Amino acid sequence: MLSTLIKKFRRFPYFSLDxxxxxxxxxxxxxxxxxxxxxxxxDIVKMTEVEQRYGDTSAKRVLHIFEGILPGVARQAFEIKGKILAIQKLWGDDFAIYVSFGGQVSDEDCRMLSIHFQELAERQLNRQVSFVNREDLRVHIGYATIAGHDIVREMYTSVKHAVHMAKYGITSEKYTHMTQFHxxxxxxxxxxxxMPIIHLPDGQALGWEALARGPQNSPxxxxxxxxxxxxxxxxxxxxxxxxRKRALEQLRYLNPNEKLFINLDPRAIDDPFLLRGKVQSLLANYGLNPHNIVFEITERHAITNYAVxxxxIEEYRKxxxxIAVDDAGAGYSSLESITEIYPDFIKLDMSLIRNIDVDPIKQALLETFVSFAEKVNCKIIAEGIETERELETLxxxxxxxxQGYYLGKPDKGMAQVSGQAMNFLRYMQEKQRDGAKETIIVAPDMTEILAxxxxxxxxxxVRRVHEIxxxxxxxxxxxxxxxxxxxxxxxxxxxxxxxxxQYGIALYYERPVSHxxxxxPLKASKNDRLDEVAKRAMARDAYHLYDVVIIVGEQxxxxxIVTVQNLLDKMASIKLEMASSANPLTGLPGNVQIERELNGRIKQxxxxxxxxxxxxxxxxxxxxxxxxxxxxxxxRTANLLRDASRRFGSGNDFIGHIGGDDFILITAAxxxxxxxxxxxxxxxxYFTDIYEKCRMGDDVQLSMSMAGVDLGPGMFTSAEAVARRAADVKKWAKSYPGTVFVRDREREEQASVETAGGC
Structure with missing residues (x-):
């Protein structure tokens, strides 16, 4: 049988995998x-079924007949336009036919040749093979072009490609789509x-998630x-x-404080392009660092070997x-991934966010995630925000x-937060400010802890910096x-x-430190408030959380510099001082904080x-x-001042309790x-109920004298000077009946005074 088969293949080689x-x-x-x-x-469709139904002998006979007709059918079908180079038996009833074409050959040409081969092969095969009560045998066919860049590899991948195509049938829509996909x-x-990822307290973009899209109007x-x-x-x-290559092309549009989030499937994580390619040089060219890139480990597929x-992951960190864990809460092994990876970000799946405003179970679970993230110094990102109520609850x-369609839809460019969402975030900022129980207390400026x-x-x-x-x-x-x-x-x-x-010294050692x-870096003015700088420092991403803060002058x-440790130590000291100096009755800052506040405001x-x-x-x-x-x-007076500040203040007001019935309030002019x-x-x-409770025929009523002192630039040099001026104006205010307010310039000009009598 073998000699006969070789004779039939005399016109072109027939060979095996070796x-x-x-x-x-x-x-x-x-x-x-x-x-x-x-x-x-x-290949022959359902050849295994033939063997099971009719036996091994019948199956071998079908295969023998197919091998016999294959050369002639191939020649008749493909040599219309090309030249057959070889027929290769892959395994069982699977064969590869290599055809060379002199000119351009399109997908449609290959498709039509495949249909022609299929029709010829099925006609001749069923003419020689017949089974009782069985439909005709069918033949699968698929094709793949060999480009010639890496021929051995392409011979392997082309078979995989063609097998997938053949699986769906050469005339099916699925086959057409598979061809288009390859x-x-x-x-x-x-x-x-x-898609923008938004820092919700201020509406600014933390970064953008890169999302893949195929050609428009295609499957x-x-x-x-x-x-x-x-x-x-x-x-x-x-x-x-x-x-990933396409996403990294957009690095040029990224600012140094922004991040590009790129999805990374666990099965495709060991990508030489990222670990050993030119990404580092690409970042340096745009004045960026690797911390500008966040890889999202998607949970579409479970991680099977955490040790590897x-x-x-450690290579990426080095x-x-x-690193971010994506789709957390959606299934598979979210918690295990978080404990094994130690991510910088946890992205909560949209299934947890959907309708969270009306679902107490989801709210309780979210609170647990937020509490956990705070303890392990990780940041939570909620995905799939689609309504205002969901955003407010979060x-x-x-x-x-x-991130989500309510905040901003995916776009070709680096889109910012939508106008509708920005208006709501501003409303939430005002709501949070109005809901604060205490006024903002300004800590000392940065010069007190400067190093x-x-x-x-x-x-x-870079070599010199290393030596330092x-x-x-x-x-x-x-x-x-x-x-x-x-x-x-x-x-x-x-x-x-x-x-x-791996290539750190070779790549950077002799290059300028600017690379x-x-x-x-976080910079702060010497006059900035220490508490505000501390908030900005602690809001940085984990990689830069303990970087020093650079202090600059007016020019x-x-x-x-100020280290984070010194910053936190000073804040702890201030809190202790505030607790000890605050008035125990009203909880407002006492004289130590008032004096510090005045001295700080004078410099502004x-x-x-x-x-x-x-x-x-x-x-x-x-x-x-x-x-x-x-x-x-x-x-009650302290509450009145707080209420007035919440309603009509600047948002940066200070209220202090000097002692007894004396208070101080500082606001924008x-x-x-x-x-x-x-x-x-x-x-x-504000005192009606007290009057009703205490009135015993007395006509005496409370009122308040208010003295206003302008605190413009350069007008005062110390808190003592401000206090002396305020005491002087207060005497003038007390000369008027009822609740009054007198400005210092009004006193000088002998101008009109606003008054209101008691009731």
């Missing part, structure tokens, strides 16, 4: 001649859209169908590799990349970052200057992390006003009706009129 090298040379020679080589895969991969015809326009075809054809790694997976629970570190110019080599750290073990940071102004920062741990990579520095000149450039408030006839009420009533009056008017109009009504 002749791949020979086939490789044949294909290369054809491609070098400018010809196109296509591999056609064929063409999409070959041409890398994938577009990326970018692959949506990510679901695109990746579905990749799953079916076992090309997930190839598709994700293309998506952790090692690869490069400086950040913010009330404490979620800081979010120094070594500075270098931007052209200094080696020679100064107590130095943790080096500031990079340009003409005396800070433009970058290098932390010891980040430098060692970069140089400790590896953090180009967007942005370098003054020094904004137009402000100090309002000194003194209750009239308070001693009479206190002596007549006792300390209990007196305490009620003091507490343009808020004074509305605030004072409310105090005058509301004062009497």
């Amino acid at each position: 002749k791949r090298q020979w086939m490789k040379n044949v294909i290369r020679q054809e491609i070098e001649k400018g010809r196109n080589v296509v591999m056609f895969y064929v 063409k999409l991969l070959a041409e890398e015809n994938v577009n990326m859209h970018f 692959f326009a949506t990510p679901a169908t695109l990746f579905s075809y990749a799953e079916e054809t076992d090309t997930v790694f190839r598709l994700e590799h293309i998506c 997976f952790r090692k690869i 490069k400086g990349y950040l 913010m009330d629970v404490g979620v800081v970052y979010g 120094k570190t070594i500075c270098v110019e931007k052209h200094v080599r 750290f080696e020679q100064n073990q107590r130095i943790e940071s080096v500031v990079v200057l340009e003409e005396g102004r800070p433009i970058g920062l290098v932390m010891r741990f980040s430098l060692y992390q970069i140089l400790g990579g 590896i520095m953090n180009t967007n 942005n000149e370098y003054l020094g 450039r904004e137009a402000q006003m100090v309002i000194y408030c003194d209750l009239d006839r308070f001693k009479w009420f206190n002596d007549r009706y006792g300390f209990e009533v007196g305490d009620q009056i003091i507490v 343009d808020h004074v009129d509305a605030l004072v008017t409310y105090l005058i109009d509301s004062f009497s009504s």
